[in-house]
Amino acid sequence: MSVWLENAIARANSTSDWLSPIRSVSLAALKDTPWPTRKTEAWRYTSLKSLERATLSPSPSVNQDTPEQIDGFESFNLVFRNGEFDLDSLTQPLPAGLMISYLPTASEEMKQASLDEFSQIKPGRHLFGLINDVLAQHVVRIEVAEGVSISQAIRITSLIGLNSESHTRVFVKLNKGASLTVSEHYQGNVESLNTGFVEYDICAEAKLEHYRFALQTDKAISLGGCHFKLGERADLNSTLVGFGSDLSRVDTDIIYDGEFATAKLNAFYLLDGKELFDLHATVEHAVPNCTTLENVRGIVADRAKAVFNGRIHIHRHAQKTLAELNNRNLLLSDKAEINTKPELEIYADDVRCAHGATVAEIDKHALYYLESRGISRSKAQVMLNFGFINELIDQMPNQVLAEWIRPQIRNRFAEMEVTR
Template identity: 40%
Template sequence: MSEFQIQSVALASQQTAPAWLSHLRQQQTETWQAAAWPGRKTEAWRYTSLAPLENQTWQLAQACSAELPDDLVLSDALRVVFVNGHFSAQLSDPLPQGVTPFSRAQPEEQVLILAGLNQTLVADKHLFASLNGALLNDGLWLHLEPGQRLAQPIYLLHLQTAQQEGELAPVRILVQLGQSAEATLLEDYRVQAPGISAVSAVTELQLGANASLQHYRLNLEEENHLHLGSVHATLAADARLQGFTLASGSRLKRLDYHLRHLGQGADLKLQGIYLPRGNQRIDYHTEVEHVVPHCTTDEVFRGVIADTAKACFNGRIHIHPQAQKTLAEMSNRNLLTSPRAEINTKPELEIYADDVKCAHGATVSQLNDEALFYMTSRGISAAEARVMLSFGFVNELVEGLALEELRVWLRPKIAAIFAQTSSLTRHLIHD
């Protein structure tokens, strides 16, 4: 075992957790202990160093009080807040039936939660999912009955206070939508202190026949915050999943998506934006498995990498032998705004069926000199022109979002990442 594995196992043994989770935690601890620690020769971790994890002494983040940030994304939504991985009733709205924190689950609900956890996971592909299970203490269960439709989006806000250096918090979400159920879920991760901290976050999405889910995930944490996150989904017949992920970089940020079409007619649209700068790192790995016929996937990721930042995108679409009549497309476009910025992109198609229509591609480019010259020749400063071109590179994905409040909130946030002064940001947004 690595030093970090030894540390985290010790932390799990010291943690007081609900008795009904103890067997699951023990199983996941054993899996975590037995897992091979990745190195530079491990293909899935070839471009991402785990040194920030290994070079820090960690302790579990504790439940505590916190204040809501001023810049909440959604106002017209059902707000559910977790602080350091623990549900905060004080900061949350009253919860309707079907929205249940693990810590408030009744015995009959605990049985259903245990039956649902880890059903979408492939343990040997996602190392840190077992770490999450070993530390599991609380989480959110969204369970909709057949035909149920939530009138409001669920705004799931994760706050980490990092009261002490080296705090680690587990976050777990289990979403189960019955036949023809519909919901919208936004995950928003925030850190309220500048010190070194980390989160292990696992989201499981289980969509029944003809169910529909819009799932958004925002990872704009502080640079010293380490994020090891994954989203796992299964889609039954005619289910529809629209996913969107946006992340800035940090010392270590690894985000995995593993999605499986298990019923004919399932449809997946997955979009992502990553914006590392400075000396930040970010690593996206996605895998979509078409197990049955007549399913569709449309995957689009765009990255703007600045300064000396490094990004990695590895997208894989796997077409199983039975998955005839599949329609699947994947696109990864990257913009390097500095000669020292770096992107490692690897789109993959693995096809074992012969009656399919699939395509994939990746591009890496720099800011267009002709466009810069055109804009500066018409009185726009060089700095402002660079911001506008960078913003335009990802704006198409932002403007396509169904949640209007999210679109409005994101525009100044993204512009501020590109801009060096607040005046540039204001000019871009208002013009």
């Protein structure tokens, strides 16, 4: 066990509040969970040494940062600063059918109901999910009433400052026939630690449009996850965008709990320098007649490293399943590294499934062609890189967010030099 984790457990043992019943269960599980090493399969390519070396404070100075403005994006803004929830977020008027609760100040009845929901979707195998269980104090619950469609999005922003620890937790419930857009944003590039976990309960016939922008860079350490449970005929459309940092990992889980549900997951990551980005995605097809479409792309430059593990598990009774998983990667340097492991684990016999992974480099003939037409080499590289990713940006349902992320992607491409 690491020194940092020992200190975290000691802090959790000294905390007593409404979450104590959950905290005690997760603490017991943590004590029986070994600290990951290179021999731990789920962490084989991702080292935690940067966390062990980091100088962090559970009580950092006040963070006065503000969320980045997104012109034209209509949203209810929920803000965490260094892990503490900004209560001013709750002063905005909400439409009928939308309820947002800050659980530490909620009624005892609400707290008790939330205890029954807490960590019921996020699998217990996630080490930093357990750590979030025991360290999270500022918990927010979002619920949309049955049959209600909320036109404005919910934007959840985590602002993480120097040497700070941020352990945020959000639970989102869409009742039958409800619809909602949620956009998660993680900002900060200084030495810090963020474990941001969100659980989504998408009930029958409900629809969730989801985004996670894991845009922390440089010295930031980000270890979080988003976890979804889909009821009958539920629909999920999720987009994940990741930049690398000293240590960045996202765990995502999709669990089918009702028939005829559909999930589409698009993800792309852009890495440079010595950055690391690790995406572990697991899909549990536990019932028949469901569909998963998963498309993941990565571009890795310099000495950066990407890790992707995509597992689709089709249970014995999950007949008539359609599942497709595709991972495509582009290496811009001889020293860049990509470790990809797409998996299909199938126990049903009446299914349609496919998976694949490719690792390639920029087409030198295409690069030469553009240069021969008077386009500079650096601009030609940006154009080819952007073309590799742009298909997934075009598929984002919210075009305002698509237009907001495009220039950030271009700027990042401009900094990524092709050396092979």
